[in-house]
Amino acid sequence: MTSTDWLLLSVLFLVFAYSVVVTAVLVKYRRHRLNRLIYRQRRKAKLKSDSSAEQHNQHVADEALRLSQAFQKFVPQQFIDHITKTGSGHIELGYADEQDVAILFCDIRGFTGLSEKMRPQELMGFLNSYFLRMNKPIHENGGFIDKFIGDAMMALFDHPGGTPQDKAIDAINAAMELRKTLDFYNIRRKRKGFVPINVGVGIHYGPVVMGTVGSDDRMDTTVIGDSVNIACRLEALAPKYGADIIVSAQVLEGMGDKFPVKTRLLDWVRVKGRKAPIQIYEVLSHLPHQQQEERFSVQSKIAAGLACRIDKEWDLAIAHFEAALAIFPQDSLAKHHIDVCRIYQNMLLPDDWDGALTIQ
Numbered sequence: 001m002t003s004t005d006w007l008l009l010s011v012l013f014l015v016f017a018y019s020v021v022v023t024a025v026l027v028k029y030r031r032h033r034l035n036r037l038i039y040r041q042r043r044k045a046k047l048k049s050d051s052s053a054e055q056h057n058q059h060v061a062d063e064a065l066r067l068s069q070a071f072q073k074f075v076p077q078q079f080i081d082h083i084t085k086t087g088s089g090h091i092e093l094g095y096a097d098e099q100d101v102a103i104l105f106c107d108i109r110g111f112t113g114l115s116e117k118m119r120p121q122e123l124m125g126f127l128n129s130y131f132l133r134m135n136k137p138i139h140e141n142g143g144f145i146d147k148f149i150g151d152a153m154m155a156l157f158d159h160p161g162g163t164p165q166d167k168a169i170d171a172i173n174a175a176m177e178l179r180k181t182l183d184f185y186n187i188r189r190k191r192k193g194f195v196p197i198n199v200g201v202g203i204h205y206g207p208v209v210m211g212t213v214g215s216d217d218r219m220d221t222t223v224i225g226d227s228v229n230i231a232c233r234l235e236a237l238a239p240k241y242g243a244d245i246i247v248s249a250q251v252l253e254g255m256g257d258k259f260p261v262k263t264r265l266l267d268w269v270r271v272k273g274r275k276a277p278i279q280i281y282e283v284l285s286h287l288p289h290q291q292q293e294e295r296f297s298v299q300s301k302i303a304a305g306l307a308c309r310i311d312k313e314w315d316l317a318i319a320h321f322e323a324a325l326a327i328f329p330q331d332s333l334a335k336h337h338i339d340v341c342r343i344y345q346n347m348l349l350p351d352d353w354d355g356a357l358t359i360q
Contacts, residue, residue, distance in 0.1 A: 100206065102143075102205045105152060105155075105202045105232050107151060107199060131153065143157040179245070202234030203246070203247045211224075233271035233273075248278050265302060267306065267357055318341050321337045
């Protein structure tokens with residue numbers, strides 16, 4: 001080979017080597033760009049996926065909150081709290097929990113006659129307007145409405161972590177606030193040309209069973225027990241004794257002496273469905289001062305008359321009630337007890353009669 005051939009061969013080799021190097025660099029560069037493009041596309045897809053998942057999760061959370069809020073309109077949150085404290089995350093058929101609570105019943109007096117004068121839509125509008133207002137005093141005093149029964153409502157005061165005194169005071173305060181709320185509601189009704197309404201309230205304190213009843217496809221929460229029956233019966237006695245709020249002795253015992261509420265003894269009764277009699281009292285503190293003084297002024301005479309009735313000392317009992325009537329002639333309570341004594345003194349009573357008036 002000549003020197004010229006060697007020179008040409010060297011040049012060709014250098015060109016080939018250069019081409020290989022440039023090609024390798026270009027391949028590496030393009031591979032790098034391709035990898036970055038793939039990375040960006042994957043990252044973009046991941047961000048889109050994460051955003052979509054987050055939106056989906058937020059939608060699920062919003063829907064769950066909406067359903068929970070709707071569910072609470074049918075099952076009170078406090079009832080749910082009683083269930084979740086046992087470790088169960090959902091409501092099951094047959095759940096039961098016993099609690100000592102204050103039970104309040106409130107009912108519209110003369111509702112049947114009032115409802116007969118209304119068209120169906122007017123009746124529903126009236127009830128919703130009424131319940132909307134009466135709901136607030138219950139919740140503001142730590143209670144919750146367990147159920148609406150026609151024109152009546154049943155509320156419980158469980159004061160989580162509280163004492164019997166806390167629960168009794170909550171219920172008493174709620175009852176007195178219900179009366180104030182009713183007064184304002186009647187002012188509004190009068191302005192619109194409607195007749196005023198009145199309610200009776202009964203309160204008892206004792207054990208109840210909170211649970212679920214029904215079937216697999218139709219279930220409801222409920223509160224049952226002797227204490228519920230007593231509270232319901234006390235509310236029914238309100239018009240009989242001309243009282244706004246009637247409470248049992250158990251409520252006053254739970255409340256204690258330090259809470260400033262004025263009451264007077266009404267009677268010693270045995271309500272339907274219960275063997276043991278109970279003392280019932282009228283709450284006076286929400287009344288105008290003059291009415292409080294008038295009703296409380298005969299307290300000692302009423303109590304003395306009841307003690308004599310229990311001992312079957314009819315004439316002496318009637319004398320005490322007549323003395324009460326002389327002090328406060330407008331008091332229907334004294335008249336009621338005189339009528340009861342005159343009926344009982346002509347009856348043949350058993351030897352173990354305990355003096356309680358049986359209320360059907």
